[in-house]
Amino acid sequence: MFLEDCKILENYQVSENYYLMKIESNKASQHSKAGQFFMLKVKNEIRILRRPISLHFVDKDKNILEFYYEVKGGGTKEFTDLEAGEIMNIQGPLGKGFKTDVLDKKCVVIGGGMGIAPTKLLINDLKKNNEVIFIAGGRDKNAIEILKNLDLEGVKTYITTDDGSAGEKGNVISALCKVLEENKIDMIQTCGPHKMMEAVAKKAQEAEVFCEISLEEKMACGVKACVGCSIKTLDGMKKVCHDGPVFDSKIIVDVNPKENLGCNCN
Amino acid sequence: MNRLKTNFLGMEFKNPMVTSSGCFGFGMEYKDYFDPNVLGGIVVKGITMEARDGNYGTRIAETPGGMLNCVGLENPGVDYFENVIVKNIKAAGIECPIIVNINGKVIDEYVEIAKRVEKIAEVDMIELNISCPNVKDGGMAFGANPDVAGAVTKAVRAVTTKPLIVKLSPNVTDIVHIAKVVEANGADAVSLINTLLGMAIDIKSKKPVLGNTFGGFSGPAVKPVALRMVYQVSQNVKIPVVGMGGISSTEDAIEFMMAGATMVSLGTGLFSNPILPVEIKDGLERFCEENGLENIQEIVGAAHQK
Ligand SMILES: Cc1cc2nc3c(=O)[nH]c(=O)nc-3n(C[C@H](O)[C@H](O)[C@H](O)COP(=O)(O)OP(=O)(O)OC[C@H]3O[C@@H](n4cnc5c(N)ncnc54)[C@H](O)[C@@H]3O)c2cc1C
Ligand SMILES: Cc1cc2nc3c(=O)[nH]c(=O)nc-3n(C[C@H](O)[C@H](O)[C@H](O)COP(=O)(O)O)c2cc1C
Ligand code: FES
Numbered sequence: 001m002f003l004e005d006c007k008i009l010e011n012y013q014v015s016e017n018y019y020l021m022k023i024e025s026n027k028a029s030q031h032s033k034a035g036q037f038f039m040l041k042v043k044n045e046i047r048i049l050r051r052p053i054s055l056h057f058v059d060k061d062k063n064i065l066e067f068y069y070e071v072k073g074g075g076t077k078e079f080t081d082l083e084a085g086e087i088m089n090i091q092g093p094l095g096k097g098f099k100t101d102v103l104d105k106k107c108v109v110i111g112g113g114m115g116i117a118p119t120k121l122l123i124n125d126l127k128k129n130n131e132v133i134f135i136a137g138g139r140d141k142n143a144i145e146i147l148k149n150l151d152l153e154g155v156k157t158y159i160t161t162d163d164g165s166a167g168e169k170g171n172v173i174s175a176l177c178k179v180l181e182e183n184k185i186d187m188i189q190t191c192g193p194h195k196m197m198e199a200v201a202k203k204a205q206e207a208e209v210f211c212e213i214s215l216e217e218k219m220a221c222g223v224k225a226c227v228g229c230s231i232k233t234l235d236g237m238k239k240v241c242h243d244g245p246v247f248d249s250k251i252i253v254d255v256n257p258k259e260n261l262g263c264n265c266n
Numbered sequence: 267m268n269r270l271k272t273n274f275l276g277m278e279f280k281n282p283m284v285t286s287s288g289c290f291g292f293g294m295e296y297k298d299y300f301d302p303n304v305l306g307g308i309v310v311k312g313i314t315m316e317a318r319d320g321n322y323g324t325r326i327a328e329t330p331g332g333m334l335n336c337v338g339l340e341n342p343g344v345d346y347f348e349n350v351i352v353k354n355i356k357a358a359g360i361e362c363p364i365i366v367n368i369n370g371k372v373i374d375e376y377v378e379i380a381k382r383v384e385k386i387a388e389v390d391m392i393e394l395n396i397s398c399p400n401v402k403d404g405g406m407a408f409g410a411n412p413d414v415a416g417a418v419t420k421a422v423r424a425v426t427t428k429p430l431i432v433k434l435s436p437n438v439t440d441i442v443h444i445a446k447v448v449e450a451n452g453a454d455a456v457s458l459i460n461t462l463l464g465m466a467i468d469i470k471s472k473k474p475v476l477g478n479t480f481g482g483f484s485g486p487a488v489k490p491v492a493l494r495m496v497y498q499v500s501q502n503v504k505i506p507v508v509g510m511g512g513i514s515s516t517e518d519a520i521e522f523m524m525a526g527a528t529m530v531s532l533g534t535g536l537f538s539n540p541i542l543p544v545e546i547k548d549g550l551e552r553f554c555e556e557n558g559l560e561n562i563q564e565i566v567g568a569a570h571q572k
Contacts, residue, residue: 001298003540041538048485048514048538049328091540218326220333220537225291227311227340228326230319237319237340263321264407265339265369265398266288266312266461266482 001094001223002027005087009064011080015145019080020056021067028092029063034122035097035191035214035246039222040067041089042075050091051075052219052241054117054191057124065090068117068146094222098189098212098246100125105186108179110135110172110200112192113143118214120150122189127155133183134158135175137192141166173199180207189246190214201249211249215240269554270547270562272306274506274529275429275454277363277390279306281547282523282562286510286533287312287367287393287433288337292351294358299540304547307363309531310351312395314369315379317343323477327466332485332512333534334464336478339369339398344382352388363390365431371401373418380422392428394419394453397435397460409435409444409460416447423452431508434458436488436495445499457508457531458499459492485534486512493525500526501570514542516549523562524569 006023014020039050057066107130111119126132137160138144158175159167190200191214204211217229217240224242233251270281284307293308320340327334366389370376396409408414432448436459445456461482466475492511500507509527514535522530535542
């Protein structure tokens with residue numbers, strides 16, 4: 001894990017609300033892997049917390065990190081104002097990434113909306129030694145415009161949108177069902193809205209396929225110091241920032257928040 | 267010459283800077299960013315007798331200049347702390363004093379855990395967190411009622427020979443009174459402030475943001491309140507004060523010392539700036555040099571009106 005002042009190389013709008021930022025990082029770039037994330041510092045100090053953003057891609061030869069982000073609130077809005085040449089402080093790489101040390105497997109990668117972010121590097125790494133099938137989904141064509149930035153050569157790709165403005169009208173689950181029917185799949189890895197990943201995990205379980213999902217929680221420290229991003233799993237409490245964000249879907253349980261302690265302690 | 271050297275409760279600290287409970291894990295989480303031995307001391311996450319899962323649902327919410335948390339004291343329990351964590355801390359080469367933050371739901375539980383911690387040789391001091399809800403007496407925090415705050419301090423004092431710091435809650439009408447009561451009941455020092463009780467509402471879902479509805483408010487936004495309380499308390503007790511609440515720069519640390527804090531503690535400030543302790547240590551050294559101070563302790567209480 002590093003703290004690094006990085007020069008912004010490019011920061012441009014991909015579509016509507018979606019942006020791509022490339023930065024120069026001499027240290028972190030050499031140690032980053034698919035599924036890990038960074039805590040990016042927001043300049044305006046009134047926003048005291050860093051923003052967790054996934055690694056979209058890394059070019060280890062040129063020391064370039066890429067982040068793909070959506071404007072949600074004030075912090076990500078501020079990121080859009082950063083211009084080439086400006087400096088941003090980054091903390092990372094953080095967490096455990098996706099499993100990529102596999103050989104001769106048939107892998108399915110599923111990205112939904114912003115969840116497409118970590119799939120660029122994941123696909124890049126997996127396809128060197130494996131067959132990769134990619135399912136990408138989004139609300140509309142804006143949400144999947146980023147696919148242009150992915151190297152999908154040799155990757156069988158299915159694209160779905162909720163409104164049918166690009167690819168097939170529908171969602172990633174129907175595409176996954178089709179893929180599972182037609183192929184013997186060894187591994188499924190997914191990032192996207194929670195509901196979508198839940199459905200993917202369920203399908204994976206039915207088909208008895210190993211499945212990894214990438215979770216999101218509100219984070220303060222990013223290094224398991226604050227215990228703010230804890231989730232309950234079958235293996236006990238886990239920190240999304242440290243034990244994840246990528247987890248074996250089998251250990252994830254859904255917790256009814258009504259079970260709360262009602263304890264106002266920190 | 268080390269101008270930051272501070273004697274606190276009979277122990278030599280390299281500098282007057284510790285990390286706040288709950289913001290620095292168990293001492294090693296930030297080791298990739300700086301050597302923990304840079305710190306004067308380490309206050310670890312609050313522990314309880316049994317392991318606790320804490321609250322479910324969203325635990326963190328950012329607010330302008332601050333944050334809310336409702337972790338709910340998630341921790342692995344005193345057994346695991348004693349058998350695994352303490353060993354790891356020492357194996358990692360951490361030499362600065364270790365202060366353990368202890369918590370309970372009833373006075374007996376505080377006493378039980380204090381007895382356990384008393385026997386852990388690697389622990390140098392105890393910090394008694396009295397912001398917890400007092401389950402037996404209706405759920406109001408131990409620290410909100412002077413009688414109960416006094417009783418829990420006295421009970422813990424009776425079972426430990428280690429220096430005892432009592433951590434005060436700001437969610438009270440008269441913090442000076444509480445400070446005096448815990449002093450009278452055997453506290454060796456007081457630390458303040460713990461978090462202010464707050465909340466945030468998501469106007470889209472019309473629901474509280476935090477899974478627990480309420481949470482502890484911390485960060486730069488609470489600094490003026492914390493500073494005022496340190497200023498008032500330090501003038502009314504004879505025991506030393508550990509000051510905290512929103513410290514995020516050398517200047518903030520100096521303000522707390524001038525308000526009367528012998529020691530300063532860094533919490534939420536670490537999240538945005540993981541090397542804050544290194545910056546403050548360097549900053550305090552520079553301040554001593556520039557102002558011709560032999561030791562940083564010379565500024566403690568400088569702002570008190572004589
Ligand atoms: C491991 C991880 C990886 C992520 N990767 C990406 C990515 O590659 N691209 C991308 O666009 N977004 C990603 N997100 C979500 C991103 O962190 C939030 O959209 C962003 O923090 C929102 O900040 P804001 O200031 O714009 O919004 P605000 O709503 O103003 O933020 C307020 C606070 O809530 C936090 N917050 C808000 N939404 C989220 C969220 N969904 N997850 C975690 N914290 C949140 C913020 O960090 C901040 O502390 C990721 C989240 C996590 C946990
Ligand atoms: C995430 C988090 C967890 C905390 N956990 C504890 C705890 O376990 N025990 C305790 O006494 N205080 C706890 N605190 C309070 C801090 O130690 C400190 O008193 C408070 O945050 C004010 O200082 P700050 O503004 O510098 O963070 C916690 C604070 C935060 C933000
Ligand atoms: S964000 Fe602090 S523990 Fe994960």
